[in-house]
Amino acid sequence: PLKMDLFRSQVQHNMGFDARKTNGNYFMPLSKSDALLREINSLDRMRAQETVKIAVLYVGPGQWTEAEILSNTQQDTSQAYRSFVCSLGWPVDLATFSGYIGKLERDGSDGKTCPYFFDEGIEVVFHDATLMPTDKNDIRQIKK
Numbered sequence: 001p002l003k004m005d006l007f008r009s010q011v012q013h014n015m016g017f018d019a020r021k022t023n024g025n026y027f028m029p030l031s032k033s034d035a036l037l038r039e040i041n042s043l044d045r046m047r048a049q050e051t052v053k054i055a056v057l058y059v060g061p062g063q064w065t066e067a068e069i070l071s072n073t074q075q076d077t078s079q080a081y082r083s084f085v086c087s088l089g090w091p092v093d094l095a096t097f098s099g100y101i102g103k104l105e106r107d108g109s110d111g112k113t114c115p116y117f118f119d120e121g122i123e124v125v126f127h128d129a130t131l132m133p134t135d136k137n138d139i140r141q142i143k144k
Helices: 002-014 032-045 066-070 078-086
Strands: 050-056 092-093 113-119 122-128
Touching: 078 113, 078 122
Parallel strands: 050 122
Antiparallel strands: 092 113, 113 122
16 A cells, blocks of 8 residues: 555646646546446547548539438539549548448448548548449438
8 A cells, every 4th residue: 555655646746747746546546347347448449540531522503402412422613622622632442441441331332432531539531422332222311
């Protein structure tokens, strides 16, 4: 117990906690339990960086309705739009990519590729509706 108290006070001091202003117990030893081990395992599975998914939609000239906008394919877009999407990140193959894909399916039902960006603090996947398959039988394009 004395060693633990010394360790705790050193950690608190080194992290800038002022024990003189409180009772000094910022850190408490945890008792080993199944619940604690589950929580630690859960923390180990969490990503260290933030993950974000962003929808990208192309709205063509004269398009006003959701159905018109979501029915667009890459062939319907402008060169400016395609250049913009390319500038967001690099294309990754959904079937083989092991990083964050923001709940897109790997089986091709959400397209073959998507733009992706990564740096030391964030992973971003862009859900470009024009890269996703268009179902001509679904006017609302629910899967997009």
